[in-house]
Amino acid sequence: SLKGNTYFLAEEETWVESFGNTYFLAEETRFEYFLLCFDFTAERFGQRIVLPFGACVSFSKTVVLSRVRDEQLAVLHQLEDNNVIEFWITSKIEPNAASWTRFLRVEMTPFRFVTESFFIDEEKKVALVSGFCKEFRTNYKRAYIIEEHGNIKSVEIGKARKPGNKLVFSSYAPSL
Numbered sequence: 001s002l003k004g005n006t007y008f009l010a011e012e013e014t015w016v017e018s019f020g021n022t023y024f025l026a027e028e029t030r031f032e033y034f035l036l037c038f039d040f041t042a043e044r045f046g047q048r049i050v051l052p053f054g055a056c057v058s059f060s061k062t063v064v065l066s067r068v069r070d071e072q073l074a075v076l077h078q079l080e081d082n083n084v085i086e087f088w089i090t091s092k093i094e095p096n097a098a099s100w101t102r103f104l105r106v107e108m109t110p111f112r113f114v115t116e117s118f119f120i121d122e123e124k125k126v127a128l129v130s131g132f133c134k135e136f137r138t139n140y141k142r143a144y145i146i147e148e149h150g151n152i153k154s155v156e157i158g159k160a161r162k163p164g165n166k167l168v169f170s171s172y173a174p175s176l
Helices: none
Strands: 005-009 015-018 021-029 032-039 060-068 072-079 084-094 097-107 114-121 126-135 138-147 152-159
Touching: 021 060, 060 114, 072 097, 072 114, 084 114
Parallel strands: 005 021
Antiparallel strands: 005 032, 015 021, 021 032, 060 072, 072 084, 084 097, 114 126, 126 138, 138 152
């Protein structure tokens, strides 16, 4: 259960909050990513949790953390040298270990896109990804709807005023 624990994937202060828990992306070196849990009850960090694609990701372009429903984490892994994006979801997570299942793998050609945020709908088997494309000196915000069988729809959002302004998706669903 994620309740009472905070998970960190330490990298550029990327975080996700769920039921009072916070999850961070972390990196030891420029190419070594891992997930880290902070247990608020014990007031200490757990051991490093290995990501589904391994710790050393020297050919990674992007690693982004998100959540799926209340008790699962998701990681997007975008490779540098090809146009492959992988989405992974935790099937089990504890303070010192995690089991991962690959949700989706897609090749997007040509793909000059930097992922900033994503959201997964497990029931519909769809991923919604936001980020920007850099063309000449201008950044264009764009979103992609990626379906299970590789169908990809692109939505142009517009010019980005500042590169750091992210379009963020949330899985919040209000209770009625």
